[in-house]
Amino acid sequence: MKKTHIITFITCLVSLAAFCIVFKILNPSVGRDTLKVGFIYDNDESTPYTYNFSLAKDALEKKYGDHVEIFTCSNVLDDEMEEPLRELADKGCDIIFFNGYSEMVKELAPEYPNTQFCQTSYMDMNGVPVPENYHTFKGEAYQGRYVSGIAAGMKIKQMISEGTIRSDEALVGFVAAFPTSEVISGYTAFLLGVRSIVPEAKMKVCYTNTWSSYAHEKSAAMQLIKDGCVILSQHTDTIGPAIACEEASAKKEVYFVGYNQSMSEVAPGSSLVTSRICWEPYVLGAVDAVMNSREIESVVQGSVHGTDIAAGYEFGWVEIVDLNLQVCAPGTQKAMNVAIDKFKRGHNDFVFWGDYTGTDPKNPSDKISLKNGYIENQNTSYPTFHYILDDVIIILK
Incomplete structure (x- = not known):
């Protein structure tokens, strides 16, 4: 090869390298070629809550394909978090998502500064100091609860107008896990949605004192139906309440409003509608941020509070699915x-x-009046409304 050709070839290579460097600087969307992503589930995909969260993993695989290497750990109890967390971090995961409620995530994050830890919020993080690589997030579930309550209210209104029930029998039931503000906020928003259509409606709440127990949840639902509730919903993790409604609907008119996952397959005759938090916008946005070496909170759209993010319908974090046109009003x-x-x-x-x-x-002794309103998720992604509405919500003992 002639000397001039060699010089020309080398010059081209140097120019190409320089161009690539400049192009990458000017185009932050061009980032790492592959990313290791971890998911830790508190349950498995047979339960509605975890199934709904796993849809974000599916969306991630669909968007990035071979550019993401995904590791998944299922059925991880809160007090057993340390081992799977360390396992994924030691494998070199660049970002780890967890849908449970464990302090361990926040405590271990500083030991792995090159990994971003993203946990669904489990407490009010407003003003709480956290490591820079620890993040919390949650969809503003009260919005979906309220809208699904409207669907329930429309059905109750129809039942009253058709003479199926009297107005003083406008009773909804709710199968709840624990009396946390997250749960209370959700069922209160649901009832207020119902009452926006049927102002005389009231609610009975039955706690199971567990997040996931088919037997306890179904039993609680059966008790609520026995007590006269005509529409039920839940904040627990199994299909037990939906099955109870479907079985009861053979003898009396009763309907079910789902959460996280459509219940139309397991309760086709009684399932009315479902509300769900959409985890996809956060997970996809967070991965995009890490892949391009940007801060998660600068990429994900929502209400940002430090390293905590919340959002609702305005950014697609909440949605209503499977309105049953065969039974809805x-x-x-x-x-x-x-x-x-x-x-x-x-x-x-x-x-x-x-x-x-x-x-x-x-x-x-702690009471609240809603005459001036209460803004949920104003300063944190974790729901903070924790009051039982007097005279309209009855807690079963």
């Missing part, structure tokens, strides 16, 4: 759309509002 979709449009426009002050007073179940 006429005009249900239109009624739900009115509220959804408000949420999408950023209005969120109409849910926890009205001529209501509430009492803190842990401190009876």
Whole structure:
């Protein structure tokens, strides 16, 4: 090869290398070629909560394909978190997602500064110091609860107008895990959605004192149906309540409003509608941020509070699925759309509002009036409304 050709070839290589460097600097979207991503589930995909969360993993695989290497650990109890966390971090995971409620995630994060730890929020993180590589996130579930409550209210209104029940029999039931603010906020928003259509409606709540027990949840639902509840919903992790409604519907008119996962397959005759948190926007955004060496909170769209993010309908973090057109009342979709449009426009002050007073179940002297309203998720992704509405919500003993 002639000397001039060699010089020209080398010059081209140097120019190409320089171009690639400059191009990458000017185009932050061009980042790492592959990323290791870990998922730790508190249950497995047979339960609605974990199944719903796993949809984000599926979306990640679909978007990035071979550019992400995914590791999954299932059925991890909160007090057994350390081993799987260290295992994934030691494998070199660049980012790890966890859908459980464990302090261990926050405690271990500083030991692995090159890994981003992302946990669904389990407490009010407002003002709580956390490691830079520890993040929390949650969809504003109260929005979906309220909208699904509207669907339930429309059905109850139809049942009253058709003479199936009297107005004083407008009773909804709720199978709840624990009396945490997350659970209380959800079922309160659900009832207020119902009462936006049927102002006389009331609610009975039965706690199971466990997040995931088919037997306990089904038993609680059966008790609520026996007590006269005509529509049930839940904040627990199994299909037990939906099965109870489906079995009871053979003898009486009773309906079910799902959470996290559609219940139309297991309860086709009684399933009315389902609300779910969409974890995909956060997971996809967080992975994109890490892949391109950017801060997660600068990429993911939502209400940012330090390393904590929340969002609702306006950024696609909440949605209603599987409205059963065979059983829902006429005009249900239109009624739900009115509220959804408000949420999408950023209005969120109409849910926890009205001529209501509430009492803190842990401190009876702590009361609240909703005449001036209460803004949920204002400073944190974790729900903070923790009052039982007086005279309209009855807690079963």
